[in-house]
Amino acid sequence: DAGVTQSPTHLIKTRGQQVTLRCSPISGHKSVSWYQQVLGQGPQFIFQYYEKEERGRGNFPDRFSARQFPNYSSELNVNALLLGDSALYLCASSKTGIQPQHFGDGTRLSIL
Amino acid sequence: AQTVTQSQPEMSVQEAETVTLSCTYDTSESDYYLFWYKQPPSRQMILVIRQEAYKQQNATENRFSVNFQKAAKSFSLKISDSQLGDAAMYFCAYRAGTASKLTFGTGTRLQVTL
Numbered sequence: 001d002a003g004v005t006q007s008p009t010h011l012i013k014t015r016g017q018q019v020t021l022r023c024s025p026i027s028g029h030k031s032v033s034w035y036q037q038v039l040g041q042g043p044q045f046i047f048q049y050y051e052k053e054e055r056g057r058g059n060f061p062d063r064f065s066a067r068q069f070p071n072y073s074s075e076l077n078v079n080a081l082l083l084g085d086s087a088l089y090l091c092a093s094s095k096t097g098i099q100p101q102h103f104g105d106g107t108r109l110s111i112l
Numbered sequence: 113a114q115t116v117t118q119s120q121p122e123m124s125v126q127e128a129e130t131v132t133l134s135c136t137y138d139t140s141e142s143d144y145y146l147f148w149y150k151q152p153p154s155r156q157m158i159l160v161i162r163q164e165a166y167k168q169q170n171a172t173e174n175r176f177s178v179n180f181q182k183a184a185k186s187f188s189l190k191i192s193d194s195q196l197g198d199a200a201m202y203f204c205a206y207r208a209g210t211a212s213k214l215t216f217g218t219g220t221r222l223q224v225t226l
Binding site: 031033035040041042043044045048050055056058088090092094098100101102103104105106108 | 116147149154155156157158159162203205207209210211212213214215216217218219
């Protein structure tokens with residue numbers, strides 16, 4: 001079975017632009033979570049979606065938004081990009097959200 | 113708020129030797145889970161081992177075991193018979209019982225030498 005897949009693997013944007021990151025969970029997993037990992041730090045929780053509904057939100061500004069589709073894939077959108085948004089964005093899936101999460105390889109976002 | 117602290121930014125171990133990575137956490141919850149994740153340069157976070165707070169017995173997974181001291185809020189990872197493939201960043205993580213959010217520590221970089 002395929003693991004969690006994220007696209008793109010690497011992205012370069014400039015300040016003020018908008019970006020969309022995509023995640024496909026493991027087959028049968030209905031929960032998707034997003035994390036931001038700044039270089040040298042541990043991942044920080046951004047969002048969790050389960051059955052297409054937002055179930056949790058971390059301490060991130062409203063420039064960050066996400067959604068989950070009927071096939072349980074998810075998109076993370078970030079508007080008005082700042083230099084500080086440069087990070088590895090990780091997606092994790094689990095069957096119900098409270099079971100161990102399986103992570104994808106991440107999307108490396110660089111802001112110039 | 114829950115916090116997870118890893119006080120060892122870097123550790124080094126010789127191949128075939130044993131190493132222990134430290135982690136402490138702070139929570140007022142009684143129902144929670146603790147995890148160790150491994151992140152090699154390939155970036156993927158890989159679950160190494162998990163511990164349910166209500167279980168007194170320490171979790172083990174082959175060469176990996178934990179020392180869970182609930183009263184001290186300590187959760188260390190012991191890697192026995194270290195292998196070159198164990199070299200990676202190791203993150204300790206906490207999750208409250210009914211939540212899905214993982215709270216991570218800052219990580220420990222483990223080097224394995226010949």
